Amino acid sequence: MIEDWTERFQGTAALPRAVRDRLISVARIIHLGAGAQVFGPTNVPDSLFFLYDGRIRVSQSSEAGREIVLYRVDAGESCVLTTACMLAEEAYNAEGIAETNITAIVLPKPAFDRLVSEEEAFRKFVFAAYSRRLIDLLRVVDDVAFGHMDVRLAERLLALAGDHKEIPTTHQNLASELGTAREVISRILSDFQKRGLIAQSRGRIALVDKVALRRIAEAG
Amino acid sequence: MIEDWTERFQGTAALPRAVRDRLISVARIIHLGAGAQVFGPTNVPDSLFFLYDGRIRVSQSSEAGREIVLYRVDAGESCVLTTACMLAEEAYNAEGIAETNITAIVLPKPAFDRLVSEEEAFRKFVFAAYSRRLIDLLRVVDDVAFGHMDVRLAERLLALAGDHKEIPTTHQNLASELGTAREVISRILSDFQKRGLIAQSRGRIALVDKVALRRIAEAG
DNA sequence: CGCCCATCAGTGACATTGTCACCCAAAACG
């Protein structure tokens, strides 16, 4: 069940068989159901997470209760924010929620230290993971500080839809993705609808004209 | 001149003498004048930076020409964004500007790899640096997405003033700090002035009532 | 089935922030 670890983790920096074997020998496997909190301000893990299967949504919430999605951790990636929080013992208010049922590999800190020091490939993998998240956050800052809401919403709709045509989501959900208020999403969506780009019903959005949406998402 | 390296770099994780010696033996020292670009989209270094003296301002700019300050690198800290960019070969538009004359220690990548693998203390230092920046960026996201401009401006004025009473800066500069437009800063500053919190003259802001400013900065 | 209730979405009024097109004043510089 864990045999294809190497393939899974090739996304950023492939881990050779030897490293894989070592990792598995010291790691623990955990399963969490969709909706579970993987980590959060009140739930700081003392171990490192490597996501084997599923998807984690990492978001940050304000005191006033608004929320914004920072990035998603996909299968084969590592969740470095937990590491960051362990090391820099500062307050933060990001949390990771399992979007699907997940399977993760948990590496106790001592084992992590050993692997990092002894395995070049593992080290590269970890640094790449950190770097990726830094870049992700730069993107979020850019979007929030300089982006326009209709553009960001169009982007997000296309991303959430993937190959499908319909998205099962609420306006409030989309607002939480983008860090804005529901009313703002409602306004823009009703505008999109008037222009024939989407169709809406309760808890469901259908992308009618993906081409036009993509034109909007590409900054225009 | 470089003897007190250890003390300098104790902020995050002290580097013992042995590590210091190794580092110095493989590193190069560079000097840059205030205002020089340390790194940027068109200027991706292939080495790691450790700031020995001075201060670097890391900011991101939008296509439209607006700008926001992400964080500052102080003496004794490392500038991991360059590392991140080297590893994750993605487009980004952050740049680092020397705010003062700076002295930096430049470590070629192979030497960096060797040190990371062989020196526990150095590894801790690097991970702590990454973590610190991730946390910094979380804070920026929080501010931009959920913060109010008057609060953010009051914070920044106090931070920029430090112990002093006056800040030599322009409205445009403050706008670039916070990622907004000059007009917005002008409006809020003239409001602060009406309320007797500050006094202004061309290129200069005096904090008249720091206590009241701090009340505003503390989210009220 | 038909009613109840929680959730989801729509609306109008208003505050804050961003954008644009200007103007004016102060310093910089010959």
Next chain:
DNA sequence: CGTTTTGGGTGACAATGTCACTGATGGGCG
């Protein structure tokens, strides 16, 4: 000096955020 550059003020409007509502929908249950 006068001219140029730079910093700052202003009014109108657009976009976004906030508030206090109302109406609509669908699931659960008697």
